[in-house]
Amino acid sequence: MSKRLLITNVRAVLPDRILDPGWVSVEEGRIAAVGSGTMRKGTRSSTLDGDGAYLLPGLVDIHCDAVEKEVEPRPGVLFPVELACREIERKFAASGIVTIFHSISFSAGEGVRSNELAAEIARQISGMGEGPHLINNLVHLRYEISNDDGLELVKTLLNEGCADLLSLMDHTPGQGQYRTVEQYYQYARKTYHLDELECASLVAQKVEARKNIKVEDLRMLADLAAQRGICIASHDDDTPERVEEMRALGVTLAEFPVNLITAQHARALGMHVCVGAPNLLRGGSHENNLSAREALQRGGAGILCSDYHPPSLLHAVFSLAADGFGLPPAVRLATLHPAAATGLAACLGSIETGKRADLIMVKLIRGCPVVFTVLSGGRAVARYGYNGAPALAEDITWL
Incomplete structure (x- = not known):
């Protein structure tokens, strides 16, 4: 029998407007109809009363490396990969993120530090959709272009179908994100807890490896990704x-350009440009690079990602809306635009008929956006009943 759900009494945030009140009908995991006003329950539908909550598309996060910290929360302290991937998935759902590109670094000394461990994480995530799962778990392979030892492994993963996004990075000190060697030293000390000798060794290794970069190798990876319809991103263009x-x-796609002129140039070329939600919330870059808010206000960016802090994405959306950006435009930065950049906009990223019913219900508590319900493919995968808030309606029973 067909599974039908009527979501009613919500403020439905569409790409260009808010339906307040609005309703959404879901059938077999997809959005069947959208309307304004109230809608009475049909005889063959279950009802989910939103109690005036905002109904947003599930957030689409194209860059977050939180899975690496879940595997290795402290340097050298490793947890089983499957355990880490299952746990981080729940944290993303709780943050309203229903499509996540888990960002995994092949960086020869950074990230999870081991090419083999990075590959294990990628393969684990790539296979999550074959069994019980909460959200859409996709793989963002981040390849450090000086990591010659990781080249064949990244190529293998692309051939295995274990990648949904490929980015080409260059974190060599003296350019890009780290304009001086001292900036890189500070990053390595606080992130990887390296001492001075270890920092010096890592810097020397990266500088030497950069001399051996072959453009033909990068072109080979890019061509392989393009053949498989995989979006290719740059990183920290300066x-x-x-x-x-x-x-x-x-x-x-350009991730985190370090200055406004570079970001605007990428946009002028028709590229998508992504900036970090933590940058926006904190009021600037922790490395003193481009301000995310300035980039968005001056046409230098059109996508937000959570970068390293999943809760920031939803909070950044509502922060922008509160500052006069408008809620539908702010929501698009974390839903429809990243979906478009990665070739997914035809099936998700907005509340429109025919798309996957990836939806989140959000209420403002003292001005803070709080996720109450998460639907992935029309299925309620997470519901939160907060003490001091109105009780949730009875569990959904499909008819």
């Missing part, structure tokens, strides 16, 4: 010239 180089390789 000049318009660097953007041009990346664009020539087939890059269509």
